[in-house]
Amino acid sequence: MTFSVGILYSVQEFLKFVKETPIKTTEFVLVFQKFKATSPSLVLEVAESCNWINIDLDSNVSVTSKGNEIVCGKNMRDALRVQLKHLIEMLKPSWSYLIHRGRKESLQYFPPDVQQCFKEAELVDSYEDDVVKWWDIFASVSRGKQQDTQLEIGRRGEELSLEYEINRTGKQPLWQSIESNLAGFDILSCTSSTDTTPLRIEVKATTSTSSFTFYLTRNEWSVAEKSYQYCFHLWMLSDKPELYIIDKSVVAYHIPCNQGGGAWENVKITFDMETLNINKRND
Template sequence: MIALSPGLVQGCFELLAITIRQQLTFREIKNSFAYLGSLPTPKVVETAQALNWLRVSEQGYAQHTPRGTRLFAASGYEAQLRQALLDYIDIEYPSWVQNASFGRSRVLSFAGSQIAQIFVEAGLADGSGETVVAFWDALAARARGQRDDRLTQIGRLGERLTIDYEEQRTGRRPTWIAIDNNADGYDVLSVVGREDTTQLTIEVKASTQGYAGFAMLTRNEWEMAMESECHAFHFWNLRKPSTPELAVVSSETVLEHMPQDQGMGQWDCTRIPFSVFKELFNCPSKP
């Protein structure tokens, strides 16, 4: 397993730049440069080859692989670091990747200080910009063995819409909880209103199937709804993306459609049709 670090990644970037400027064999590189970045050149060369960024050409020179070409062409240092992380994960698949399914904070806690520092320098340790969210969704998809997770994309769109809606409704920017830890049982932390700053937890569900869609509600999400002093469900109908419809539903209303444990059996996940809340949907241009 490669012990990736910021210094090692920077050394690899420097090596990729050298091999663009000059035709050199790996032996010549090792003889000409004692260090790349802050690390011994042999270690950097070994890493670049192991991560499939460099290979030996037919003429015997160090040559970029397609993966290395993509990495070198990334626009800016942060973008290069993000691509380097994904390449490292795809090849090494470190055990901490499994934590990506539970959110960003779990990854940063278990990845180790060196890897965590790469996330920091790549601008991924905080924030909720589109490129940051896209990276974490890509990482979560890898944790599930999936490269394209359309359901996650739909869910993220619903969460963004809720954040914008809540900011307009309360005058305060809510906290996007699900980005850092989706094991908390809710997605967004807002407040009750402009004059009431009591915390409001919100679980967001979104579907592109209109009223024919449904929401999957886990036991953890429902238990949070029951435990929270103030909780709401946001159901987003995204059948027409240009005019999304929102139903704000209370826990008491959702309770009418929830299963119950019986005997030794306990429910774990349930499916609730959007159609049961049809009368509550409207286009929230003005909260």
């Protein structure tokens, strides 16, 4: 099935029409030579194959519960997001398995008509909460998870770090992890309000209050080593979240060494509260 903005918008209008005007499929095809610049037979085909309408034995058309999700959208953009969600869940196109890589990393591999759908749905540039949640849901699905609690915890830490950096520097940082999880850091900020030297920040978050355990990838550490300014934001999430800013030099003591033909890929690091408090920076 083709991802086409024109067809999906036409289907939206058709679903609203059916909700207000009971009609048979034969009547619809006869009455409309064109429906919103799309052939009525194509509108019917797409709506039925996506389970947005039901056609009974007498050819009467009714809107299904999934179709109602689209009709209930506040506007055409929100309805389009629902349609994209349904299509991805139903068709599982090959490009959807790249979504977990991040927005920009995956979008470049989307077919042009799919890219246009995402642009029309305003899912390409925005960092609004509902947009971030939309991408995270499908990132979890593409990894084979229906719900990714750790991702939700991590995103909360990143949101807090973005707010912290805005207050610290007076400048808007880049939320890098939304665009790509291959960059080796989560947020690109600057050293201070007067020094625009890039500062790369890796954000980790936990709900524990007794110690801090996190995992670091070889790629994240490789970027940290090569970066002039790189630090870790460790968030302990509670009613009053606590931030520990840790230099990469502190983390370096916990990085394993490659030996022989072996190469490490991930390392688990645990800091107790004493270590965190001793090494905490006061930025």
